[in-house]
Amino acid sequence: MLFTDLDRPLQRGFLGDLRGIVRKLLQDMDYVIVEENVSFITDAFIQRVFVYIDQTRFFQKWIDVDVSASDLKELLQQIELSMRKRKSTLRQRNYFVSLLRDLNLREDIPTDFLCMRKRLFELEGMKKQQKNGCVAKFEKE
Structure with missing residues (x-):
């Protein structure tokens, strides 16, 4: 099943879990790839996300969802933008x-x-x- 074929609530759930993966990867890397006004969504980062998805049980519930590299890149760019805009407490x-x-x-x-x-x-x-x-x-x- 394609990501775009999912109902809106399922898409939000998928994006939420994907956001968690991004957060975890950034923490594991000590945020070294984060620079102001420079996107960290590179082919290498996307590859790390794919590896993380394959190696963890956390994402197993989405095993039937098919996401291409280009779709994943677009989703990750949206997530990065929203994470950057977030207000600190x-x-x-x-x-x-x-x-x-x-x-x-x-x-x-x-x-x-x-x-x-x-x-x-x-x-x-x-x-x-x-x-x-x-x-x-x-x-x-």
Whole structure:
């Protein structure tokens, strides 16, 4: 069965599960492929999505849905656009600001949601390094 032949609620379910795969792949890659104003939906990324779909049970309920590479690319581009436009929550913004404060940095919160997530990940890593550096210093004394 083709994706376009599915009823609207089933299409939404398929897209929701596909969005989950994109989110998982981005997290697994530490958001390194995310850049502002540059699409990460490349042939290599689409191939990773196909591999993920084939290797996980999570997507098995959609086994009968036939999606071509070009259709999948179009769906992934729609998902990427909606993920980038998503608004960050107050809690996420406050966390971002608190990390900046802890690291003595000043910068604006990215308006692109995926870029904000990538920067949050980077800031968390910097804070861990800073904390580990302080622990190592303390142990030497």
